[in-house]
Amino acid sequence: MSIITLTLIIFIGSCFAGLLGSLTGLGGGFVIIPMLTLILHIDIHYAIGASLVSVIATSSGAAAAYVKEGITNMRIGMFLEIATTVGAFAGAMLALHIQTHVIAVIFGLILAFSAVMSFLKKVETAFTEGSPAAKKLRLNGSYPNGDETIKYGVRNVGGGFLMMIFAGTISGLLGIGSGALKVIAMDTVMRIPFKVSTTTSNFMIGVTAAASAVIYLQRGYIDPGLSMPVVIGVLAGALIGSKILVHTQSSGWLRWVFTIVIALLAVQMIYNGITGKI
Amino acid sequence: MAKSYNFKDKDMQLVIGWLLRLGVIISVAIVIIGGMIYLIRHGHATAGYTTFNGVPDFIYPPGIITGVLDFKARAIIQAGIILLIATPVLRVIFSAIGFFREKDHLYTAISLLVLLIIIGSMLSGYGG
Numbered sequence: 001m002s003i004i005t006l007t008l009i010i011f012i013g014s015c016f017a018g019l020l021g022s023l024t025g026l027g028g029g030f031v032i033i034p035m036l037t038l039i040l041h042i043d044i045h046y047a048i049g050a051s052l053v054s055v056i057a058t059s060s061g062a063a064a065a066y067v068k069e070g071i072t073n074m075r076i077g078m079f080l081e082i083a084t085t086v087g088a089f090a091g092a093m094l095a096l097h098i099q100t101h102v103i104a105v106i107f108g109l110i111l112a113f114s115a116v117m118s119f120l121k122k123v124e125t126a127f128t129e130g131s132p133a134a135k136k137l138r139l140n141g142s143y144p145n146g147d148e149t150i151k152y153g154v155r156n157v158g159g160g161f162l163m164m165i166f167a168g169t170i171s172g173l174l175g176i177g178s179g180a181l182k183v184i185a186m187d188t189v190m191r192i193p194f195k196v197s198t199t200t201s202n203f204m205i206g207v208t209a210a211a212s213a214v215i216y217l218q219r220g221y222i223d224p225g226l227s228m229p230v231v232i233g234v235l236a237g238a239l240i241g242s243k244i245l246v247h248t249q250s251s252g253w254l255r256w257v258f259t260i261v262i263a264l265l266a267v268q269m270i271y272n273g274i275t276g277k278i
Numbered sequence: 279m280a281k282s283y284n285f286k287d288k289d290m291q292l293v294i295g296w297l298l299r300l301g302v303i304i305s306v307a308i309v310i311i312g313g314m315i316y317l318i319r320h321g322h323a324t325a326g327y328t329t330f331n332g333v334p335d336f337i338y339p340p341g342i343i344t345g346v347l348d349f350k351a352r353a354i355i356q357a358g359i360i361l362l363i364a365t366p367v368l369r370v371i372f373s374a375i376g377f378f379r380e381k382d383h384l385y386t387a388i389s390l391l392v393l394l395i396i397i398g399s400m401l402s403g404y405g406g
Contacts (some may be wrong), residue, residue, distance in 0.1 A: 002323065007321075040327075056363060060362075061298070064295045067291045081370075085395040138382075207369065207370060213363045215400075215402065217360070217363065220333030221330075226327055227355070231362070235302075
């Protein structure tokens with residue numbers, strides 16, 4: 001295949017991945033990596049490298065908008081980034097030393113798990129009072145909601161921190177934002193309101209991905225020719241996706257279609273990993 | 279006291295929002311320019327990413343700078359990608375400065391710690 005053909009195919013696929021990623025809230029990496037490895041038979045390390053770069057682009061772009069609105073809690077983000085960057089470093093190191101088919105199986109499992117999680121109805125259980133540790137770390141905050149300001153307290157800081165180390169490791173190992181895991185750490189464990197947890201998670205994804213991207217870069221796994229169509233495509237797709245999201249009210253059937261696509265990708269990754277084809 | 283904190287947090291949010299936006303726009307623009315040159319020059323060569331090809335030349339600053347000066351397409355793309363990776367790292371540096379100016383020493387230290395972890399991650403690659 002010539003470079004121009006491959007670049008065009010990857011660009012179109014990445015647009016689709018970015019669109020799907022922003023509409024489901026799962027991120028572009030989840031579609032990019034199966035596409036590059038299963039369909040185009042590209043080495044999974046190259047796929048992870050390219051995906052990480054696209055993750056940095058989309059999350060930084062989205063975070064820019066959220067930060068200005070004042071919903072993102074920069075202290076929670078900064079504090080938990082200690083955990084995610086340590087995890088990302090460990091994950092990238094792990095990826096260089098374990099066999100590629102093991103990475104494929106883990107990818108499939110995390111993908112399936114995230115798809116299920118995105119579908120479960122969540123119940124918000126935020127508190128107005130935080131725990132003593134949260135108070136010491138000044139994690140409690142408030143966010144604007146229309147005309148009023150809603151105050152919230154943060155619980156279970158230690159548990160959330162541990163969960164974030166895991167989320168960072170998965171991000172570094174698989175080259176995804178692992179936003180689903182970050183949101184669980186903040187929603188379910190630390191009881192942070194949804195609006196704050198999703199935007200703060202987005203804020204952290206870029207730094208987390210950068211901590212492992214520097215390792216992939218130096219090992220030669222971030223290839224300019226391959227990353228170029230992926231980054232541009234995913235970003236374009238995500239931009240289109242965010243425009244659609246503003247204009248359509250929660251379209252249930254669309255989410256079902258996406259979830260089926262994602263479930264199929266997960267099964268394929270696990271199957272190809274187990275049979276050693278990746 | 280509490281009021282002055284709030285005000286400065288707002289300033290920092292604005293600066294960081296702009297930093298992230300500019301970082302993404304500039305780096306992606308560089309990647310697009312490099313990509314166009316790359317496709318015009320090498321578009322008809324055969325692609326090969328099925329197996330790992332070894333470490334390319336454009337990873338460390340000296341190689342990239344000479345590559346960009348020689349107008350090599352892959353070096354220009356890589357410069358854009360590195361700027362993109364640097365964007366969130368710059369955000370951490372700006373947060374450290376912001377927290378320092380707010381006299382929030384705890385969070386100045388936390389920001390610097392995150393920066394140290396990223397630098398450590400970067401240096402580990404040189405060792406291997």
